[in-house]
Amino acid sequence: MNNKSIQLHELMLARGTFFCYAGPLSEQVLTSISAVVREQLTDAQTDLSIKNTVFSIFIEQAQNIIRYSGARLEGSGVGSVSISHTDSGFMLESVNEISLADKERVEQVLRELKEMDASELKSAYRQRIKSGPPRGSVGAGLGFIEVARRSSSFDYSFEQRENKTLFLYRGWVAAAKASAFSS
């Protein structure tokens, strides 16, 4: 048990992870942790645009979990969100269970977005904002497009774990110098 605690500590430090939340995520929890993330980003980064970009990907990933995670607990979506320093800036990750139906939909959307260049992403965004959310969407249906547009790059994968599927979703934000902390 102790060993695992040390491993977790070492793993997070080795990966440059300066923020991580795992567990039930509700809008109330998001209010609290987003204040923490804001604070940490203020320490880590002075460029307002980069700070805003990292923050916005974090919010979209967190709200994804709240709204769509396949694992639920009293209205909360269970999952994890983390932010790490990398050599080239920041990496934002989210992991949550996903139903098979959602997996197919999400996989198709993300596959299409990954193929698009900046101007195609812009028109996809404008089309979606005009037409309104697709069926089954709780928000505006813009979250994935927003992350694709704002991140320097993103990727995703699905992992089968016994009778459930986990969805890993990552976005990177380039920044010249991440922090003195990550040296």
Next chain:
Amino acid sequence: MIIPATSRTPEVTFTAEGCTIKGECYPEDISEFSAPIIKHLDNDLTESNPYSVEIELYYFNSSSAKFFFDLFESLDESAAVNKQLKVIWKYREEDDTMLDAGEEFQEDLQNLKFSLEALV
């Protein structure tokens, strides 16, 4: 009349001449936030009164983007009749994300005066 800011919603101020929205916008429920704004605009905005909507946002999420897009679309329609209606989009000079957002909102408008103003 003032709707105070919360940690996730901007402060909204209404006067007879306009409305100011200032802060961050990523509410739990966007329609709860937007309903009083739409109601006020419906009441205060006539076919000819001078009216200015000032927006100073530091961050908004994608659900809020949809609200602002719809808001500007509706103001654009009103501006076909009311020539004294305008929007001022204020952004912190060093924040390109909010400048880009303002420019994109600006693109679709036909009638509405929509100006971008850098805060130094």
